[in-house]
Amino acid sequence: MASGLAGKVRRATESEEFDLANYDQERCNDLAKGAFGDPFPLQTMVRISFVVGGGKLVRQKYSDDLPKLFMNALSAIGFSDDSAAACEADSGGKYKYQHDTGKNLKFVHVYPHIIVSQDAANNGEGDAEQQQQQQRQSPEEKMLRCGLADFERLFEKHLPTYAQRKGLLDALKARVCKWNAVDEKVRRLERLDAEEEALYNDDLDIEEVQEKDKKVSASLEVMVDEGNLTSSERTSLLSLLDEKRAAVEGKGKQAPQKLVDMIQKVKDCSPVGLPPLKFAKEIRELTNKLNKLAQLEKASKGKYSLDELKALGERPDIEEALANYKESSRGWFEADEVFEDRLQACLRAGGGSSKKGGSALPQRPGSAATGSGFTTVSGGARQAKSKASAPSTRNAFGALDR
Numbered sequence: 001m002a003s004g005l006a007g008k009v010r011r012a013t014e015s016e017e018f019d020l021a022n023y024d025q026e027r028c029n030d031l032a033k034g035a036f037g038d039p040f041p042l043q044t045m046v047r048i049s050f051v052v053g054g055g056k057l058v059r060q061k062y063s064d065d066l067p068k069l070f071m072n073a074l075s076a077i078g079f080s081d082d083s084a085a086a087c088e089a090d091s092g093g094k095y096k097y098q099h100d101t102g103k104n105l106k107f108v109h110v111y112p113h114i115i116v117s118q119d120a121a122n123n124g125e126g127d128a129e130q131q132q133q134q135q136r137q138s139p140e141e142k143m144l145r146c147g148l149a150d151f152e153r154l155f156e157k158h159l160p161t162y163a164q165r166k167g168l169l170d171a172l173k174a175r176v177c178k179w180n181a182v183d184e185k186v187r188r189l190e191r192l193d194a195e196e197e198a199l200y201n202d203d204l205d206i207e208e209v210q211e212k213d214k215k216v217s218a219s220l221e222v223m224v225d226e227g228n229l230t231s232s233e234r235t236s237l238l239s240l241l242d243e244k245r246a247a248v249e250g251k252g253k254q255a256p257q258k259l260v261d262m263i264q265k266v267k268d269c270s271p272v273g274l275p276p277l278k279f280a281k282e283i284r285e286l287t288n289k290l291n292k293l294a295q296l297e298k299a300s301k302g303k304y305s306l307d308e309l310k311a312l313g314e315r316p317d318i319e320e321a322l323a324n325y326k327e328s329s330r331g332w333f334e335a336d337e338v339f340e341d342r343l344q345a346c347l348r349a350g351g352g353s354s355k356k357g358g359s360a361l362p363q364r365p366g367s368a369a370t371g372s373g374f375t376t377v378s379g380g381a382r383q384a385k386s387k388a389s390a391p392s393t394r395n396a397f398g399a400l401d402r
Helices: 004-010 025-036 066-076 125-135 139-145 148-158 162-187 194-201 206-225 231-250 257-268 280-300 306-313 315-329 336-348
Strands: 016-019 048-054 094-100 105-111
Touching: 004 016, 004 025, 025 066, 048 066, 066 094, 066 105, 139 148, 139 162, 139 206, 148 162, 148 206, 162 194, 162 206, 162 231, 206 257, 231 257, 280 306, 280 315, 280 336
Parallel strands: 016 048
Antiparallel strands: 048 105, 094 105
C-alpha cells in the first residue's frame, strides 16, 4: 500500500492539489510509481495537481528542472503529455504542464487511469444516476454549468468555427432571457409553473453565464477581425450587417462607423475552410468497406462463397462503428448541413480505395476493384444554402446593439 505523499494522492476521491517542494528525480520517480502505478478505484476522472514551481516568493523551494523531472517520471510509467487533457474519461494516463499566471505558480496536472471498483459501483443508485446524468449532459449544459477555467478550455477545444461559437452564444443568451423572464414574474408575485420554478431554483450562476456571454461575443469579433470565417458564415454575417445598416438608414440616421467598418472587414476577408473530421481516416475506411460490400452483393447475384458470407456478416459491426465515428466527429453546436458538408469533403478527400478497406473483402474472379474511389453516399448533402449552413447570426456582437 502506498504511503507518504503517494498514499495521500491515492486516497483522493476528487480533484486535489499537492506540493512538490524540494523534490528531486528519485523522489519524483517514487511518487509517480507509488501514486499512479495502478488505476484509481473511482467512477469519474479527477485531476491531481502538483505545484512544481512559481514566482520569486516561492522559487527557492523548487529547482528549475522540477517540472521536467516530474514529467519524465510520469512518462517512465507510461503516461503521456497532452495539453488538451481534462477531467474526462478518455484523459486517463495523461498529464499536462501549466503556468498559472494568476496564482504565479507552475503546475503539472495528472489524470490517472481509473477503474470502477465494486464498492464504488454499489455506492447507491442515486449517485450512479447522478453520474450518468452528468455523462449525458448536452454540450449546451456542459458549457452552461462548467467553471470559467473549464469553459475557456472546452471553448477552444470544441468550438473552432464562428458558427459553432455563435450557436453557443445563442444558447447562453436564451438561458439568461428565460431566467430574467421568470425573475420578473417573481418580482410581480406571480405564480410560477413547475418548469419556471425549476429554472428559477436551479443552482446555475446567471452572472457567470453572462460573463461567458461576454467572452464568446469578444471571440466572435476577433474572428471577424482576423477574417476567420467560412464562405457561408461570411455570406450570412454580411447579410445581417447590411440589414442593420439599412434599418438605421431607413430611419434617416447615419450608420455607426463601427458597423460600417465591420461590414467592410467581412467583405474583405477571404473565406477559410471547414475543419476536418476528427476520425476522417476511420470514416473513409469504413465507408469504403461498405461500398465494397455493396459491390460484392451486386456482382454475386445471390450466390456467395463462404468468405463472402463471412465478409457480409461483418456489415452490422461496420455500420455501428461508422455511426459511432461520425457521431464522435460531430462538432458541438454544429448545424446538420455543416456536418454533412464536412462529411462529404472527408469522403472526397479519400481519393482511391483505402488499403485497409480494399484488402478486407474477398474479390470475385473477374471483378477486381475499379479504383474509382468512393461511391456517392446515399442521402448525400446537397449544396447548402448560405443561411442554412450556420446558426442565425442575429445579435452576433453585443457591441453593435449598444
